[in-house]
Amino acid sequence: MTRSATGTTTGTIPISLVHAAKQYASLPEGTSLPSEVLAGIYEAKLFKLFVPKDLNGLMLPLPDALRVFAEASEIDGTFGWLVTIGSGGGFFSATLPPEEAQKQFAPANAVVAGSGLPSGVAHPVEGGYRVSGQWKYCSGSTFASLYTANCRIDRGAEAEPEIRSFAFLPDQVRIIRDWNSFGLKGTDSHSMAVDDVFVPEERTFSIMSLPNYDDPIFRYPFLPFAQTSFAAVCLGICRHFLAEADLFVAAKRAEWEPAKPGRAEETKRAISRQEAKLEAEAAKFYETVERTWNAFLAAGEMTEEDQAEVGTVCRQLSGSVLAYAHAIFPLLGMAVLMEEHPINRIWRDLHTVTQHAVLVPKPELV
Template identity: 50%
Template sequence: MELKEFTEQEVEKIRSNEEQMDREGAIPDELLAIIYDKQLFKLFVPERFGGRRTSLPESVRIFEEASSINGSFGWLVTIGSGGGFFSGNMKKEVLDDVFLPRNAVIAGSGAPTGTAVKCEGGYRVTGQWKYCSGAEFATTFTANAMIEDGAGEEPAMRSFAFTEKQVEILRDWNAFGLKATGSHSIKVENVFVPEERTFSIFESNGVVDDPVFSYPFMPFAQASFTGVLLGLGLRVMEEAEHYLDMLAEESAKKPVLRKVLDEQGDRLEALRSTFYNTIDGNWSLHLEGESGHEQYDEVSEVCAGTAQGVREIVFALYPYLGMYASDRGTPFNRVFRDLLTASQHALIAPY
């Protein structure tokens, strides 16, 4: 894949840290510096906050490229930039505080696994949330909680923006892939959150009106995660090619693996072509105000089909790479584990 966002020197720097990231389970500061310099956590943030105001098709291609370099790096770019989506939802009084710093990035969870009680000036929130990628360097934490009003009515959901000091990070991320994403749980206990730091992900703040903020969140997120999987699929193919190059010319495995690689490579390119044609076409309709439920549902379907196709490609290749594929120290094994972990996300699961 042709590099557009990253230089060859940056790719080399990121990959030179792969073993350390996999071993220590954290992203080095020098790689975070690349993200800050390129404003990658601010792809969807307005320019007044140092953002790039990136369109959905362009951002998905950035997620793919970043993930093809390294899985944890690409996942963090994708998740971190996704928090910028909330600049279109949060109250204008807190936008500068949350989004203006150079290193501003949100970590959090969409699961409503907390409770909130209304009090004077805001809410008292208690809860615990899993899989908050980027927790170790986040400057703001967002989470959903159900409001308990004591009146016996059905509780309503609301989103809360916690400060770093309000949150306890439970370092429990123990997946076998995406090890450097710091996707730990967070916890708050009877924390006061002022009204201005609460919001609804379904309501616009009226401050930001870029087209990306009127795009439905579900296909937006699905397209983002599918971009990650496609990038990991490209890296899988790259590492399989390296294994092929290591085989002796007289090896009987070589022509067989060459054939499988060509077949699966063509399949991956077909998946990418269909995916990007769908995203680009739907985005054009969205800009023209002509995209409805049917068109957005098509994006969701293509994302699910693409994700499943990438999984199948990886498993088609694995048996032909021998024990090299099973050695935890090889680049192929790392990207294999990253891809399987990323593909478990509920929004791109087969069901």
């Protein structure tokens, strides 16, 4: 991994896609990913970082994939979030029966959108289930090839509570365009609904079941998988914020200097201090992830202590990136209060991703 004029590079994101994503970031906020950006993602297999090679995936080790997520998010928050969420759906490729997994995950444009909330109801019928429900915050909802969601199984009032995951085809899903967040506006994180659709048994699964592929990621616990993925997005967006702030100050130097000599230089030094703190935090994050990943590979399972440590370092990184951005934002003046300003957009994207439930601080620690 290196630093270049385009940011932190892993070599996984082609330079042509970097340029296309940067051009996308200049479009009106809330614009969905253009077809040329999606085509570049498909070609680079960025939605398949956790899909087995037998299914035309890349199957990167978790620490390597996290660096890709950070790099993508440093280019643009929406781009990075969608790459991360789309890749995360590959986690389910080992839960479906192999023939169904081949059908749903092998195509070049395969990508999952969905929700983990059990806000649907499934009624058992011959050969499968009849399912109805509605789920919020389904990022990538407008271009997904498969939709996944959790449902409560209705086996009657006397039955034990049971939750199962379901995979829906696009023609079974109704998209409710209700994503009106103040950040990550272009992620199309709308609600989805299904209305009494039939789902065959082979398109249902449990993430607690034994995986059908041997790749280590499928045995990695889902919570730290999500926490590390989203923490990497936080890291990339914060790097972008500080880099844009530095460019902004350089452009304002001539305007600021007559009224307040030294303002630009002092502000640039403040930005450099926050960048140093961020990179120290990033080093701690990656060291923790890599050490616990290697221990997981050696033992075949992840200890509760390591899971707790990973969760702590991810929540700490999420809080730290906000602190570093908060330290700089007031120094930049009134111009960055305008919603159309790039720094304002990045600021709101950062606050949106850090609001995810797996990254927010525990209430008792606040």
